[in-house]
Amino acid sequence: MRKIEQQLFLAIRTGKNWKSGNTSVAHESDGLFSVRLHGNEIARGTPKAVRLFDCGWQTVTTKSRMNAVLRAIDSPSRVYQTRGDWFLSTGDGERDFQEGICAYAS
Numbered sequence: 001m002r003k004i005e006q007q008l009f010l011a012i013r014t015g016k017n018w019k020s021g022n023t024s025v026a027h028e029s030d031g032l033f034s035v036r037l038h039g040n041e042i043a044r045g046t047p048k049a050v051r052l053f054d055c056g057w058q059t060v061t062t063k064s065r066m067n068a069v070l071r072a073i074d075s076p077s078r079v080y081q082t083r084g085d086w087f088l089s090t091g092d093g094e095r096d097f098q099e100g101i102c103a104y105a106s
Contacts, residue, residue: 005068008035012047012072023065035069037062043069049104052079054097058086070103077103 001009004020011018011025012033018025024036035043040055042062050073052066063086066079076091086097095101 001068001071002064005064008065008068009072012069035065037065042066045069045073047073047105049073049102050075051100051102052088052097053099054086055099058097073103073105075103076106 004023007018007020008023008025010016012035015027015033016025017027022038025033026036027033031046032044033046034041038057040053040057042053042055042065044051044053050069052069054062058081063079063081070077070079078089079097080087080089087094088097088101088103090103091106
């Protein structure tokens with residue numbers, strides 16, 4: 001895991017707002033958190049579930065940040081790419097990645 005993703009992971013786990021370079025984590029009073037990459041919200045959720053958004057940017061960095069978020073909530077899910085198509089693997093199989101797809105903690 002990259003250093004910036006370790007910091008993102010800690011920010012989500014500790015409930016602290018954080019920003020470094022093009023990535024930020026913001027926590028709201030209702031328990032929700034939001035992760036932004038280049039100003040685009042790529043994740044929004046709680047410690048139990050998160051919605052993922054590529055915002056039209058299916059890049060290696062976007063995917064890597066999403067996977068750091070999934071690790072932070074202890075989700076068995078991962079975003080991966082095969083032949084240019086994105087998927088979300090879950091404990092029960094895989095699904096085509098769609099904007100706003102939801103992943104759950106274990």
